[in-house]
Amino acid sequence: MPPTLDLSRTRHAKMIISPPRINLRRAASYHHDKGPVSATSSRFNFDHLMFSPPPSPGLPSLSPPLRKPSKGFAGFVRPRRVVRYILYICGLVLIFYALKWLYTHSPVLPFLSRPYDHSLVSRADLPDHPAPILLTDSRGRISWTVSIPQGSEFPLTAEDFTNVCEKCRETAEQVQQLRSQKSSIPQAYLGFLSHTSGSHFIDVKEAQQAGYLPAPASADKAQDAVKTLVGETVEGTIPKPVCEKSLTFVLESDDAGLGKTLMMLWTAYGLAQNEGRAFFIDDSRWAYGKYMDIFQAPPREDCGPPPRHEMLPCPLEARHLVVSTWTAIDLFGELLVGGSSDDPLERLKPSAQKKMFNLARLGHDALFRLNKDDNVYVDNRVRDLMARRIVPKTKGKQNGLAIGIHVRRGDRHPFEYQYRSSYMPVNIYAETAREILEDKFNHTGPHGAEDAVAKSHSLMILASDDPMIYQATELKGATLAQERIKLAAKQEMKQPELDRNVMHKFHDEAFGWEGGFFSAMFWNLGQSSSNADVEAHKKSPSADAIRLRSLVGRAYMMDLAVLADASDVVICTVSAVGCRLLAVMMGWESAMEKGNWVNIDGGYGWRGVSS
Structure with a gap:
């Protein structure tokens, strides 16, 4: 007998039993998925629960109905678009007037475009000597x-150099004050040493184009300065185009010493390189004669010098x-002397000191090349001195020390107080x-x-x-x-022995x-000794005087070259400019960082061209 289902022990009091005609299988999906045949079939999934039936055709549309465009202002355009066009036009007008204002208020552009106005500045009123002049547009x-003036x-x-520079400073200040009074707005004076347009300076070329200054008489005059510049010539060559910017250094000084002039020359070259200027040297009035009698020609420029x-x-x-x-010191100001202090012995700040040193080093690397004969001698001398300090049979691994000593006497006294009236x-x-x-x-x-x-293989190299x-x-x-x-x-000079009983021609x-x-x-x-006019001889020396001065300069330069190249350490007094030149020739790393430049004149450091 088959077993019967006993429902008397169930927890539910009531139970609904489906009629036998109800089909428990799910209906076919809207995607025609027939579903699984049985509960254990592998085709069974829940995809039918992820889809919903399509929307009823009776529901309203989610997007608003399209409307026909209505006619706007004047029947063809909207007011908003008219306002937009007006704003565009106003913006263009404002930009136009802004550019016009900048053009008319520029200190240079009006001069380039405006024809010369004789009512403002007359060429007949130009001074017949070098001087700054005021311009009014x-x-x-x-x-x-x-x-x-040309010529x-x-x-x-x-x-003239001194007067023009003094008047330049006064004129720049005067122009600044006049412009401030006229605009009723205080303007900061940047100084005539400034690189900016704050000094309202107009260069000669622009002033000529505007008609304030007369144009050159002829194109040939543009190369007149070549005749006195070192290493420059136009004979048999096509003249080079004029440089865009340049710096010309004039070798002339009332200081008989060569060291200060050389330090200024090197520093000026470094400044020219930093500013992208071509560099030229004029030696027409140099007390030591021709530059190329002592040094080789400076590096040639691809362009030519400007008119004088x-x-x-x-x-x-x-x-x-x-x-x-x-x-030089007045023009380059604090950049050269490293400060505006009245005390020339004030120790320079490390940043200013290194900046000055690097400028001078640029000039040394490019310009310190002795003439060919002296250069050959110095090279041989340096090799000979360096060979003396090598210990034999050590293959250069055990060397002595070469100590250079530079002693300056004459009219240069130490900085140190106790020796200021004498010598170290x-x-x-x-x-x-x-x-x-x-x-x-x-x-x-x-x-x-x-x-x-x-x-025992060490040596001292002496120059004085x-x-x-x-x-x-x-x-x-x-x-x-x-x-x-x-x-x-004097005691080393051989004087001719003359018979005192006979009258001889007088010799100095x-x-x-x-x-x-x-x-x-x-x-x-x-x-x-019969010529007592020292000033005349100073300005117009004889050929013999120039030759002797050149010999003195060559001896001085060879002394420094050998000391710098052959010495491991240099001892000197910083009060002498030659001592400062030696530091530059040794280089910052060797002289300053490694301490191979030894100053025994107090605690004063390297100080460039300052006194």
């Missing part, structure tokens, strides 16, 4: 430029600058050299002992403007830096360089 705006002497005299009347001593923003030792004692140089040797070799030998062999220093006991055994040209003492008494280099002695080279 048709709108009453004031600017200024520098007028140098003026080139380079300018020292007095476009070379201006000020302001710094001028397209073509001409600089001399008279105006020679024994201080010798003791400093001895201390350097001991620090170097006392513990570098085997087992930390003294390296006596290397110390006083020939008596070479005979000093403290520096006995020192080697002369160079022996090609020497400043002799010979003099030597005892005591060092003095300006008065330099200016009197080649002058007989």
